[in-house]
Amino acid sequence: MRTFLLSTAMIFFGLGGVATAAPPDDMAQLLTGPWGRVDFNWQPYTGVLAKNSCPVAGVRQVSTVGLFGDGGTMWIEPDKQKLLLHDGGPAPRVFVFARMETATSAIYKEGSTERRLSIVGVDRLTEERVPAPAGVPATKYLRCKIKK
Numbered sequence: 364m365r366t367f368l369l370s371t372a373m374i375f376f377g378l379g380g381v382a383t384a385a386p387p388d389d390m391a392q393l394l395t396g397p398w399g400r401v402d403f404n405w406q407p408y409t410g411v412l413a414k415n416s417c418p419v420a421g422v423r424q425v426s427t428v429g430l431f432g433d434g435g436t437m438w439i440e441p442d443k444q445k446l447l448l449h450d451g452g453p454a455p456r457v458f459v460f461a462r463m464e465t466a467t468s469a470i471y472k473e474g475s476t477e478r479r480l481s482i483v484g485v486d487r488l489t490e491e492r493v494p495a496p497a498g499v500p501a502t503k504y505l506r507c508k509i510k511k
Contacts, residue, residue: 397421397506399434428450
């Protein structure tokens with residue numbers, strides 16, 4: 364009986380450890396891929412700002428995202444408790460996981476700045492500073508297609 368209780372407790376705590384580690388990893392996996400900026404109504408930008416939105420043909424790879432590539436705003440890659448954000452610059456920006464707020468919202472640190480990334484739908488993402496500056500709306504993104 365004692366062995367049974369001990370093994371049950373080990374399984375329970377083992378699964379509890381997996382459950383607490385899974386949400387940040389799951390969240391990071393949901394963020395993977397190219398993203399393009401949209402306006403406050405979730406509509407792609409037009410005119411001179413259109414390059415920040417998702418291109419119709421999609422984005423080929425990490426190195427072609429940004430103003431001087433295919434277009435879009437960023438490509439997110441998860442990497443062990445952090446996100447690598449490729450935005451067309453020479454090196455990716457690094458967002459280090461800080462904490463989960465909800466099942467679809469997490470706080471990441473970029474240097475000393477905290478940012479909330481929230482999944483709003485299957486293909487929608489918002490980003491805002493924490494605490495949010497008064498009168499500054501969250502930045503909205505739509506997922507871009509990956510060009511084959």
